[in-house]
Amino acid sequence: MDIRNFCIIAHIDHGKSTLADRLLERTGTISSRDMKSQLLDTMDLERERGITIKLQPVRMDWKGIQLNLIDTPGHVDFSYEVSRSLAACEGAVLVVDATQGVQAQTLANVFLAMEQGLKIIPVLNKIDLPAAEPDRRAEEIEKLLGFPAEDILHISAKEGTGTEALLDCLIEQVPPPEKNRLFSHSPDLFAHGSTRALIFDSTFDSYRGVVSSVRVFSGTLRAGQKLRLLRAGRELLPTEVGFLSPGYTPTKTLSAGEVGYIVTGLKNVVDAKVGDTLYSGTEARPAGLPGYKEPIPFVFAGIYPIAGDDFPLLRKSLEKLVLNDASLVFVPENSSALGNGFRVGFLGLLHLDIVQERLEREFDLDILVTAPSVAYEMVRPNDEIVPISNPSELPDAGKYDALREPWMKVMIFCPAEQVGAVIQLCTDRRGLHKNLQYTDPTRTELTFEMPLASIVTDFYDDLKSISSGFASMSYEPIGMREGNLARLDMLVAEEKIDALSQIVYRPDAHHIGEAWCKKLKDIVPKAQFAIKIQAALGGKIVARETISALRKDVTAKLYGGDVTRKNKLLKKQKAGKKRLKQFGKIDIPQEAFFALMRK
Ligand code: GDP
Numbered sequence: 001m002d003i004r005n006f007c008i009i010a011h012i013d014h015g016k017s018t019l020a021d022r023l024l025e026r027t028g029t030i031s032s033r034d035m036k037s038q039l040l041d042t043m044d045l046e047r048e049r050g051i052t053i054k055l056q057p058v059r060m061d062w063k064g065i066q067l068n069l070i071d072t073p074g075h076v077d078f079s080y081e082v083s084r085s086l087a088a089c090e091g092a093v094l095v096v097d098a099t100q101g102v103q104a105q106t107l108a109n110v111f112l113a114m115e116q117g118l119k120i121i122p123v124l125n126k127i128d129l130p131a132a133e134p135d136r137r138a139e140e141i142e143k144l145l146g147f148p149a150e151d152i153l154h155i156s157a158k159e160g161t162g163t164e165a166l167l168d169c170l171i172e173q174v175p176p177p178e179k180n181r182l183f184s185h186s187p188d189l190f191a192h193g194s195t196r197a198l199i200f201d202s203t204f205d206s207y208r209g210v211v212s213s214v215r216v217f218s219g220t221l222r223a224g225q226k227l228r229l230l231r232a233g234r235e236l237l238p239t240e241v242g243f244l245s246p247g248y249t250p251t252k253t254l255s256a257g258e259v260g261y262i263v264t265g266l267k268n269v270v271d272a273k274v275g276d277t278l279y280s281g282t283e284a285r286p287a288g289l290p291g292y293k294e295p296i297p298f299v300f301a302g303i304y305p306i307a308g309d310d311f312p313l314l315r316k317s318l319e320k321l322v323l324n325d326a327s328l329v330f331v332p333e334n335s336s337a338l339g340n341g342f343r344v345g346f347l348g349l350l351h352l353d354i355v356q357e358r359l360e361r362e363f364d365l366d367i368l369v370t371a372p373s374v375a376y377e378m379v380r381p382n383d384e385i386v387p388i389s390n391p392s393e394l395p396d397a398g399k400y401d402a403l404r405e406p407w408m409k410v411m412i413f414c415p416a417e418q419v420g421a422v423i424q425l426c427t428d429r430r431g432l433h434k435n436l437q438y439t440d441p442t443r444t445e446l447t448f449e450m451p452l453a454s455i456v457t458d459f460y461d462d463l464k465s466i467s468s469g470f471a472s473m474s475y476e477p478i479g480m481r482e483g484n485l486a487r488l489d490m491l492v493a494e495e496k497i498d499a500l501s502q503i504v505y506r507p508d509a510h511h512i513g514e515a516w517c518k519k520l521k522d523i524v525p526k527a528q529f530a531i532k533i534q535a536a537l538g539g540k541i542v543a544r545e546t547i548s549a550l551r552k553d554v555t556a557k558l559y560g561g562d563v564t565r566k567n568k569l570l571k572k573q574k575a576g577k578k579r580l581k582q583f584g585k586i587d588i589p590q591e592a593f594f595a596l597m598r599k
């Protein structure tokens with residue numbers, strides 16, 4: 001059987017999903033009548049936001065050759081998933097919007113694909129648009145990436161122009177599976193007679209349990225065959241194997257070179273992690289597919305139910321989400337201000353947004369998500385490194401030698417006239433300017449190194465607004481670095497509010513502290529005594545506000561001796577108090593507090 005496995009890579013909105021639709025249609029995999037636009041984006045959220053989160057491999061037939069298309073999420077938060085799906089194929093179609101040209105995520109994805117040794121087929125999309133400049137953009141691609149301009153296909157995914165030429169090009173140019181570049185690095189993967197398959201996606205389906213997308217490298221997979229997971233060390237007995245077309249299509253076997261799905265019989269996606277290798281249970285433990293990584297959370301936030309008694313429901317909902325998303329991690333946490341909730345780890349900000357929206361939408365939960373913080377590390381005097389996912393867990397200064405934070409390499413594409421503003425924005429946020437390159441006379445690519453903490457606080461919005469929406473960016477981790485950091489605490493009437501503790505860059509502490517003091521002043525109600533609001537950096541007060549005293553007597557308005565009326569009022573006041581959060585002697589209305597905490 002002749003097989004070609006490929007994926008489509010693109011910057012967001014350059015037309016990847018639309019092109020996938022056209023390929024499915026032209027190959028007759030799905031009739032135009034049944035075509036819902038962007039068929040591969042199955043989650044409602046993906047459809048609404050027009051982004052791809054989950055990978056859905058689909059099989060087509062073109063001129064008697066089996067074509068397996070693996071859709072990839074284009075966003076940096078999910079670049080590990082992208083890299084695993086790239087490992088499952090031999091070729092990649094690179095889609096570039098002919099009106100916009102190469103953007104930051106185009107490059108990030110192309111570099112990943114090049115590292116993996118994939119055959120890349122560049123195409124310029126949206127040539128139907130009057131603003132398309134295919135020739136100019138082709139030159140740019142040649143200059144930046146080295147693909148000869150005259151070889152670049154011009155297509156319109158919307159109108160279907162060039163679809164056939166692209167399909168022909170795929171079967172001619174993408175190497176067949178047996179020519180896979182991993183062959184020379186890891187011959188064990190292709191060991192004759194043995195079974196080796198890469199898991200590049202796992203989802204939980206309430207009827208089938210865990211269903212994994214796989215690429216078979218050698219041997220065959222079949223239902224009822226005893227298999228083992230290399231990393232997880234677990235055994236499994238699949239109940240079904242097959243491929244998507246685009247619906248589930250069971251087959252007897254999946255053999256070397258093929259892409260398909262396997263119903264694993266497992267109950268938890270955490271057991272069938274992306275990047276793990278399946279092998280037949282009867283043989284000795286082989287070497288796995290190279291490059292396996294555990295997904296690491298970079299961003300943490302607290303998630304709390306607005307109604308305290310929703311806590312068990314929140315736990316259940318998170319447990320359900322994790323069935324589908326092995327990269328999500330959470331542990332219970334308790335805050336004196338917010339009550340019982342969870343500290344949740346995410347791959348990035350988009351991931352956080354998606355989880356928040358799914359909790360609200362799919363589980364109908366009313367939740368509070370605290371401002372995100374990055375994954376810090378504390379270096380102890382004995383050189384022990386302790387991860388800090390919640391700033392309030394950080395011990396007082398003196399108990400540790402140093403604090404470290406994640407740094408990123410940030411690539412930004414923007415029009416040349418905005419270079420100054422972009423450099424200013426990045427350096428204001430502790431960015432180190434590394435490189436500037438003109439991609440054509442009017443456009444530039446800038447490279448910075450920047451702490452992730454600077455990126456999680458509205459950086460992207462600011463970048464978009466100073467560039468009128470024209471800048472694009474992508475980033476990748478470059479390791480942990482020591483920083484001039486300390487814990488900033490907020491105190492109300494000398495009581496620390498744990499949920500507001502944050503780790504900050506020391507020179508910024510004063511103005512961050514001031515801003516929080518002002519916000520707190522607005523929500524803390526007056527009391528019969530003056531209330532101090534303070535920001536403390538390592539025990540030293542760096543900002544303060546005072547709320548003056550007010551004597552409030554609810555019975556003052558009443559004259560005479562109507563005791564029942566007076567008691568009624570006092571009782572009402574007491575009931576009202578139940579909805580307040582107490583900080584030492586101070587009560588803060590819970591709702592105001594939640595409003596303050598919203599990110
Ligand atoms: P993705 O984010 O790369 O998956 O991009 P989509 O496929 O979701 O497309 C983004 C937007 O561009 C959608 O509004 C599409 O309708 C539009 N689009 C995609 N391809 C074309 C094309 O060839 N011509 C035109 N005019 N619009 C297109």
Ligand code: MG
Nearest residue numbers: 017050051052
């Ligand atoms: Mg898409």
